[in-house]
Amino acid sequence: MIVPSSFEGARLKARRIKPDDGVALFEAYAGDPDATRYLPWRTNQRPSETLAFSRLAASRWDAGEEFVFVACLKDTPGEKERIIGSGKIAAFHPLFRNHMEIGFCISPKFWRQGYGTELSSELLRVALEIADVFRVSAWVQPENVACCAVLEKIGMRRECIVKRSQIHPNFSSRPVDMALYAAFRDGEA
């Protein structure tokens, strides 16, 4: 599967994750309880936890299993690179490479400025441009109104609620209901 290692929107550029990006991701969102409330892993307590993630994610890209991007501001005079979030594209199932999933997170310092819409719409575009991909899904807790609004805004449509399907440990110790959103190549289906 050929996935581009970078892409750009109007104000953001995204590039393939590197093993040592974890420290910046910890600062941006992984250590923040508000940002991680609806995510399927515990809020990180230390940068070393996020570093373990970035190392694993970099190796998973090499293995063609999952494609994690860090999102950086394009316009940062005087700064080398400012990471404000991340996004991922992953196969829904190793056997069904025509169906991808996307996920994304933006640092709370940058919420409500259109970055979530920009990052997710570019992720959706890139995912639908991968050869043979016809469907892209996104999973979200229905209570996560910001994410639901962003998914609607980029043209994904809610298909159903999948009950008791994922554990989100910062939200509840019991599996939560998830809304399933989808978009299709050429608007099919």
Ligand SMILES: CC(C)(COP(=O)(O)OP(=O)(O)OC[C@H]1O[C@@H](n2cnc3c(N)ncnc32)[C@H](O)[C@@H]1OP(=O)(O)O)[C@@H](O)C(=O)NCCC(=O)NCCS
């Ligand atoms: C979901 C998330 C990416 C949105 O990022 P963002 O940069 O704030 O989104 P945008 O600024 O592009 O917002 C787009 C629209 O979403 C809606 N929205 C965003 N935040 C909202 C909130 N807190 N409450 C209600 N609506 C909200 C608004 O309609 C907004 O449009 P408007 O500002 O023109 O009214 C961000 O809240 C986030 O990273 N959350 C934590 C991680 C997460 O939940 N990821 C999704 C997992 S599927």
